[in-house]
Amino acid sequence: MPLQVLDHTTRTKHPFQPVREGHAGLYTCGLTVQDDPHLGHMFAFVACDMIRRYLGHLGYEVTHVQNFTDIDDKIIQRARREGRDWRQVAQRNIDRYHEAAAALAIQPAHHYPRVTDHVDDIIAMVERLIARGHAYASGGDVYFRVRSYDDYGRLSGRDLDQMRAGVRVEVDDRKQDPLDFTLWKRSADDEPGWDSPWGRGRPGWHIECSAMATRYLGPHFDFHGGGRDLLFPHHENELAQGCCATGEPYANHWLHNGLLYLGNTKMSKSDGNFLAMDVLLDKHPAAELRFFLLNAHFRSQLDFSPQRLAESAAAYQRLRRGAERLHRAAADAGQDTGDRVPEGLLSAPGGRLAQAVDARRRGFFACMDDDFNSGGAIGELFGLVRDLNQYLTATGDRGLDPAPLTAARDLIDEADAILGLFPGGLDLVAADPDAVPEAIRSLVDERDHARQARDFARADALRDRIEAEGYSVEDGPHGSTVRRAERTA
Numbered sequence: 186m187p188l189q190v191l192d193h194t195t196r197t198k199h200p201f202q203p204v205r206e207g208h209a210g211l212y213t214c215g216l217t218v219q220d221d222p223h224l225g226h227m228f229a230f231v232a233c234d235m236i237r238r239y240l241g242h243l244g245y246e247v248t249h250v251q252n253f254t255d256i257d258d259k260i261i262q263r264a265r266r267e268g269r270d271w272r273q274v275a276q277r278n279i280d281r282y283h284e285a286a287a288a289l290a291i292q293p294a295h296h297y298p299r300v301t302d303h304v305d306d307i308i309a310m311v312e313r314l315i316a317r318g319h320a321y322a323s324g325g326d327v328y329f330r331v332r333s334y335d336d337y338g339r340l341s342g343r344d345l346d347q348m349r350a351g352v353r354v355e356v357d358d359r360k361q362d363p364l365d366f367t368l369w370k371r372s373a374d375d376e377p378g379w380d381s382p383w384g385r386g387r388p389g390w391h392i393e394c395s396a397m398a399t400r401y402l403g404p405h406f407d408f409h410g411g412g413r414d415l416l417f418p419h420h421e422n423e424l425a426q427g428c429c430a431t432g433e434p435y436a437n438h439w440l441h442n443g444l445l446y447l448g449n450t451k452m453s454k455s456d457g458n459f460l461a462m463d464v465l466l467d468k469h470p471a472a473e474l475r476f477f478l479l480n481a482h483f484r485s486q487l488d489f490s491p492q493r494l495a496e497s498a499a500a501y502q503r504l505r506r507g508a509e510r511l512h513r514a515a516a517d518a519g520q521d522t523g524d525r526v527p528e529g530l531l532s533a534p535g536g537r538l539a540q541a542v543d544a545r546r547r548g549f550f551a552c553m554d555d556d557f558n559s560g561g562a563i564g565e566l567f568g569l570v571r572d573l574n575q576y577l578t579a580t581g582d583r584g585l586d587p588a589p590l591t592a593a594r595d596l597i598d599e600a601d602a603i604l605g606l607f608p609g610g611l612d613l614v615a616a617d618p619d620a621v622p623e624a625i626r627s628l629v630d631e632r633d634h635a636r637q638a639r640d641f642a643r644a645d646a647l648r649d650r651i652e653a654e655g656y657s658v659e660d661g662p663h664g665s666t667v668r669r670a671e672r673t674a
């Protein structure tokens with residue numbers, strides 16, 4: 186099954202067809218840099234990073250463009266409040282974005298265009314829109330003529346007449362229609378501005394993305410990412426501008442990630458700074474934050490609470506320990522100690538593991554091919570770790586089967602390259618011989634899993650097995666610890 190991607194106009198999934206054979210163009214709406222990035226912003230960037238990595242895995246040569254909105258009313262206001270130049274405020278927050286992105290193992294985009302470096306491209310696009318009858322100048326501003334574009338509203342599924350009925354009647358005789366939106370905005374004398382055919386001014390927000398996306402990716406490209414809150418009006422307007430200026434279809438697929446909710450409130454810049462990335466990264470390993478953002482379908486809503494993050498972190502550490510155990514077992518099985526199953530043969534547990542690994546591989550890629558369902562794919566990795574645990578508890582660390590262990594390890598490594606789960610690598614130092622054996626650790630992880638699934642009968646049975654092997658297990662709020670039982674002579 187080839188990669189299937191959601192199509193916004195039909196609301197169904199279709200096989201991905203690149204605009205240009207072997208290539209994939211991806212544009213992501215970047216930050217408006219009036220403030221530090223928070224976890225809600227980074228959700229979009231981590232999702233696009235996962236998508237970009239997967240397209241690369243499929244063999245596409247990806248060009249990824251992500252802009253910075255470095256001039257905007259909010260940046261000007263912020264600079265006034267701080268008594269600083271607006272360019273300093275923008276640069277500081279761009280630097281903070283790059284720090285957070287690097288910590289979250291987001292691969293750098295190929296281009297990071299800034300609005301202030303592309304004012305000429307923007308003016309050229311506005312001129313084309315005027316020449317084609319889709320825009321008009323009025324009192325130093327320029328507006329997009331919404332009624333000139335029949336498909337306006339199609340992306341977000343809105344009806345123009347209903348929208349018009351819902352618009353508050355504002356007295357604005359500069360606009361021909363209340364739905365018309367700004368392409369170019371006149372600047373007051375004390376505001377930043379650029380000379381243009383319509384006088385000194387600055388770009389409206391939506392036009393910048395159309396101008397920069399088409400500048401780097403051409404008038405027709407594959408993917409456009411950004412948060413769901415950008416669907417209307419930002420992306421609807423971007424699409425209208427792109428199509429009307431070039432006569433081409435603009436973006437084929439829109440990758441709207443769900444929003445991060447705090448309790449029942451969408452996260453926004455006014456929610457204080459406790460989810461600012463620098464605050465979060467002080468308290469949590471970046472890999473746990475990245476995992477939290479990827480462990481669901483990117484289009485679904487993500488509910489944040491400290492409790493949920495802690496549960497997610499415990500699950501992540503279980504996955505990580507499983508991946509490390511798998512690497513060690515595959516390495517041990519590769520050593521010719523006379524203790525392994527000979528080549529070409531499989532033990533009975535090894536045969537079961539081989540079948541399980543095949544099924545997990547199919548499951549992982551079926552999820553990724555299903556509109557980039559990273560959460561489903563991660564579920565298959567947890568399943569793989571459970572398969573491994575069952576195998577190790579059945580073989581007791583002896584008579585290891587190299588073939589299925591190597592296949593399982595390769596799947597974990599491929600998944601890591603696609604999802605970026607283990608930035609900085611796994612801890613593969615061979616376990617201390619006096620430490621708790623892997624077979625016991627497998628039982629403990631199995632038991633943690635049973636407890637989380639509220640299967641307490643199975644959890645109790647596993648505790649009995651652990652204790653029969655001479656170990657004790659203690660439960661904490663986010664997992665358990667195991668140690669060799671004190672001997673009572």
Ligand SMILES: [Zn+2]
Nearest residue numbers: 214215394419
């Ligand atoms: Zn944008």
